[in-house]
Amino acid sequence: xxxxxxxxxxxxxxxxxxxxxxxxxxxxxxxxxxxxxxxxxxxxxxxxxxxxxxxxxxxxxxxxxxxxxxxxxxxxxxxxxxxxxxxxxxxxxxxxxxxxxxxxxxxxxxxxxxxxxxxxxxxxxxxxxxxxxxxxxxxxxxxxxxxxxxxxxxxxxxxxxxxxxxxxxxxxxxxxxxxxxxxxxxxxxxxxxxxxxxxxxxxxxxxxxxxxxxxxxxxxxxxxxxxxxxxxxxxxxxxxxxxxxxxxxxxxxxxxxxxxxxxxxxxxxxxxxxxxxxxxxxxxxxxxxxxxxxxxxxxxxxxxxxxxxxxxxxxxxxxxxxxxxxxxxxxxxxxxxxxxxxxxxxxxxxxxxxxxxxxxxxxxxxxxxxxxxxxxxxxxxxxxxxxxxxxxxxxxxxxxxxxxxxxxxxxxxxxxxxxxxxxxxxxxxxxxxxxxxxxxxxxxxxxxx
Numbered sequence: 001x002x003x004x005x006x007x008x009x010x011x012x013x014x015x016x017x018x019x020x021x022x023x024x025x026x027x028x029x030x031x032x033x034x035x036x037x038x039x040x041x042x043x044x045x046x047x048x049x050x051x052x053x054x055x056x057x058x059x060x061x062x063x064x065x066x067x068x069x070x071x072x073x074x075x076x077x078x079x080x081x082x083x084x085x086x087x088x089x090x091x092x093x094x095x096x097x098x099x100x101x102x103x104x105x106x107x108x109x110x111x112x113x114x115x116x117x118x119x120x121x122x123x124x125x126x127x128x129x130x131x132x133x134x135x136x137x138x139x140x141x142x143x144x145x146x147x148x149x150x151x152x153x154x155x156x157x158x159x160x161x162x163x164x165x166x167x168x169x170x171x172x173x174x175x176x177x178x179x180x181x182x183x184x185x186x187x188x189x190x191x192x193x194x195x196x197x198x199x200x201x202x203x204x205x206x207x208x209x210x211x212x213x214x215x216x217x218x219x220x221x222x223x224x225x226x227x228x229x230x231x232x233x234x235x236x237x238x239x240x241x242x243x244x245x246x247x248x249x250x251x252x253x254x255x256x257x258x259x260x261x262x263x264x265x266x267x268x269x270x271x272x273x274x275x276x277x278x279x280x281x282x283x284x285x286x287x288x289x290x291x292x293x294x295x296x297x298x299x300x301x302x303x304x305x306x307x308x309x310x311x312x313x314x315x316x317x318x319x320x321x322x323x324x325x326x327x328x329x330x331x332x333x334x335x336x337x338x339x340x341x342x343x344x345x346x347x348x349x350x351x352x353x354x355x356x357x358x359x360x361x362x363x364x365x366x367x368x369x370x371x372x373x374x375x376x377x378x379x380x381x382x383x384x385x386x387x388x389x390x391x392x393x394x395x396x397x398x399x400x401x402x403x404x405x406x407x408x409x410x411x412x413x414x415x416x417x418x419x420x421x422x423x424x425x426x427x428x429x430x431x432x433x434x435x436x437x438x439x440x441x442x443x444x445x446x447x448x449x
Contacts (some may be wrong), residue, residue, distance in 0.1 A: 101144025289323035333357030
């Protein structure tokens with residue numbers, strides 16, 4: 001069983017900027033240097049001053065190398081960011097080893113790299129950094145140089161207190177990591193939801209604008225079409241009844257009638273009164289969409305697979321127009337045939353429209369269904385033959401009926417484009433269709449073209 005609906009796009013991770021980590025490391029270097037110098041010179045405590053500054057210098061050298069090698073706005077991949085944060089944990093562990101291990105109160109700084117990772121990296125990377133910090137903290141509990149102190153009366157911390165420090169550090173790593181990850185995830189999910197809402201509103205605004213353009217076009221084209229019809233009728237009366245001229249005049253009249261039919265469909269997209277033929281079976285729906293394209297000489301291969309009864313939907317002019325637009329696009333690019341296959345189960349209805357043409361380009365696949373996709377009129381580019389408005393309108397109208405659309409190319413060695421349209425069966429068959437894609441959690445077998 002495979003998902004009928006495409007998996008939602010993976011949430012784009014907010015890659016850390018290198019400049020962010022470099023600046024934070026400079027802040028850590030300054031704090032570490034001030035702490036070591038203050039303890040050594042200000043408090044007069046004995047500590048391996050030279051070795052401590054060697055460890056700090058390694059961190060400074062890394063920062064300088066990163067500044068020279070990469071630009072300020074360079075964004076790190078997850079692996080590189082994890083490696084730099086792991087270096088920070090190791091560098092801090094080396095300093096703590098020289099200055100008392102977990103007895104040093106600055107051991108709490110183990111939390112910082114893990115918290116940064118939790119806010120910007122995948123959970124598995126944060127888990128790896130947390131385990132590294134926990135492992136080094138455990139090692140520092142038993143192996144470390146003495147805690148810096150003045151005089152010979154050095155304090156001895158009881159084992160229970162040191163064990164408490166170790167447990168509190170581990171709990172802090174776990175709690176702060178999970179807390180920071182959860183808060184960051186919720187904030188990012190909200191941001192993604194707002195972005196998706198803005199995209200839907202923009203698509204609806206585009207369609208509303210196109211509705212107005214369609215009404216204006218229907219009004220403006222009515223008069224010239226009537227004039228062309230009148231002239232064609234006069235030419236038909238004056239021309240001989242047979243011959244090439246008569247054939248051309250008949251073709252002209254047929255195309256004028258087709259233009260009138262298209263304008264009529266545009267005018268009826270929002271018409272809820274379907275008359276006596278209010279219900280359509282899936283077979284009749286396919287025929288309504290493909291029928292007007294049959295005279296163009298491209299053969300259709302239509303297959304329907306599923307258990308009885310066949311799905312029946314309410315006649316929806318917008319859905320019929322959207323499917324017809326996709327079929328028309330397939331006929332335009334097909335070399336020898338157009339394949340329409342339908343499959344249904346108790347849970348879903350899947351309709352696949354494919355052709356054996358050049359297929360979609362990679363650019364079109366990434367933005368399929370967007371308006372103003374391309375201004376190229378090169379048919380072989382499969383960029384929509386213009387501005388991509390037809391595919392945008394079809395996609396929006398079908399999504400209003402509750403469908404989910406997938407655009408792809410046929411698997412090699414075949415060539416051609418394939419558009420798969422999927423409805424939940426309960427959405428396909430009911431009257432009150434939602435204004436958006438149906439439930440993406442349904443699973444059922446794929447339809448094959």
